[in-house]
Amino acid sequence: MFNLKRSLSALVALILVSPWLHAAQLPEFTELVEQASPAVVNISTRQKLPERSASDPLMAPDLEGIPPIFREFFERGVPQMPRSPNGQQRQAQSLGSGFIISADGYVLTNNHVVAGADEIIVRLPDRSELEARLVGxxxxxDVALLKVEGEDLPTVKLGDSENLKVGAWVLAIGSPFGFDHSVTAGIVSAKGRSLPNESYVPFIQTDVAINPGNSGGPLFNLDGEVVGINSQIFTRSGGFMGLSFAIPIGVAMDVANQLKSNGRVSRGWLGVVIQEVNRDLAESFGLDKPAGALVAQVLDGGPAAKGGLQVGDVILSLNGRPIIMSADLPHLVGGLKPGSKATLQVVREGVxxxxxxxxxxxxxxxESLASAGASGKEQxxxxxxxxxxxxxEEQRKGLDLRGGVxxxxxxxxxxxxIGLRPGDVITHLNNQAIDSAQTFTKVAEALPRNRSVSMRVLRQGRASFITFKLSS
Structure with missing residues (x-):
């Protein structure tokens, strides 16, 4: 027999328990934060600037009219610039984050946080401050390695960014807008992302709230291990929009180890200019679907030329690792040691x-990229x-040009x-035809300041004019 009272009681109990069951499935971050926070630091820098009068302020490049793309944190382009009582600028300041990777005081952060700094200060969670030395x-x-003097300093645990999965929970600790040790969480949105002008980093994309000041701070997995360095955001407003990008910790530690040992970073290089393979190109090259990197140019005397790579080849894999998008190739090649052997699978004339x-x-x-192999004049x-x-001469005929660089x-x-890329061809600058590298350099050196300058650019056969301003 149906018992209405019992059924209502069960329904009420289910309603009360459901939120608890849902909450129990969400990750618990408190222990992770307690263990990891002591090794996360605030980084501030000071940079001495030439004295300028109030009537001659520093000007940033005019980006009006340029579509919003992946923009770097404000520290790169909009530092705070305090003035002395007489109106002259004395120093620029920036603020970022970092984390300690060794008990003797090695600290990782972003290059753009400390670039050009005359003084770097690392502030620990107990508010003690240490002056840091830039190791490299x-x-x-966009990776920098710092060193502070200390012993038995708290350190982070380093994870494996290769094993990180899309959809996994991640957590960031940093100093957005100067608010020390702010914690935000989200999930991994994608891996292996390529950003404009960032060819050598397969970024981790997340929806973790990242803002100016988080730059250089750690990205943790649920095991409390650092899997990335928070580096960039995509924004139209200047603030967080759900698209944040981190440098994989594997890439960062390889760079840090090379900087520590050699003071510089060595990367692999093929000596080619590549482009994306779209549907029409895939069909013309006999591919089942768009994939790979199309070789648009092979630099004379470079590794690719010596290895027999030709213009028109489509690179499908490197050492067995597939090239899905053309941007995958620089990531893979850059991670190889110079002098090592590599096997490329290519499609040439359908074979x-x-x-x-x-x-x-x-x-x-x-240093000129082509100077290692090309014989053409460069400036x-x-x-x-x-x-x-x-x-x-072959390129000019193919593009139907009389000049250009x-x-x-x-x-x-x-x-x-302004978004220029390797492989772009410049035919006109400041309304002057460019017929040689020497002419380009001469015209570029004479460009006016703080006035719109036009440039005609040819990209993949399509010409367009862009404008920009040079700062004072």
Missing amino acids: ADPRT RKDLSLTIGMLPEEG SSNRLGVTVAELS VIREVQDGPAAL
């Missing part, structure tokens, strides 16, 4: 074949932050801010 930094991965070659060494920042313009080379490398500077 790697702008390409798959394996090529064996020796990996070269990626040139240092500021580097520090004002724009690009290294360019003259087009070969091709970008070999984009360094930190205005070129990076």
Whole structure:
């Protein structure tokens, strides 16, 4: 017989218990935070600046009209700039986070947190402050290694970023907007993400709330192990929008170990310019689906040229690891040791074949990428932050150009801010035709300050004009 009273009692009990059951399935972070927080530090820097009058302020590049893309934290571009009583600027300050990886005082953070600093201060959770020495930094991965004097300092546990899975819970500790030891949590949204001008880092994407000041802080898994360094955000408003990016700890520790041992980082290099394979290209090359990296250019005398790689080859795998997107290739090649052997599977004229070659060494920042193999004339313009080379006769015929220069490398500077990439061809600058690398350098050096300058750029056969301003 139906018992209405008993059924109602059971329903009420179920309603009361359900929230508890749901809560029991959520992770508990309190113990993790208690154990990990002592090794997370606040990092502040000071940079001495030339004295300027109030009528001649420092100006940042004018980015008006540039679509919002992956923007770095405010520390890179908008430091605080206190003024002395007479109105002159004395120093710039920035704020970030870091974490201690060894009991004798080695600290990991982002390069952009400490870049250009004259003084670096590390503040521990007990509010004691230690002056840090910059052991080394790697702008390409945005990793910096610091050293403070100390013994038996608290340290973090290091995890394995390779085994991190999409959907896993992760937690960040840092100093957003200067609020020390703020804790935020979320999940891994994706792995192996490539960001503009960041070719050598397969970023971990999360939805953890990250804001200016979190930069350089640790990303933990539920075992309390560091799996990444919080580095960048995607934002249209300047604040958190649910898209945060961390450098995998495996990449960061490889960089840190090389900086500690050699003072520099060595990376593998093929000497090619590549592009994405879309559906139409895949069909034309006889591929079942879009995949791989299409070789658009092979640098003369480089590792790829010596190994027999040709323009038009589609690279499908490197040492057995598949290349799904073209951006996967720089990640994999950069992780190889110069001088090591590698096997590429390529599609050439519809036929798959394996090529064996020796990996070269990626040139240092500021050194010409093609100087290690190419014979063409090259010039580097520090004002724009690009290294360019003259087009070969074959390239000019293929692009139907009389002149122009091709970008070999984009360094930190205005070129990076306006979105230029290696492989772009510049045909006009400031309304002047560019017929050689020498002409490019001459025109670039004479560019006006604080006035819009136009540049005609050819990317994958499509030309467009972009504008920018150089700061004073």
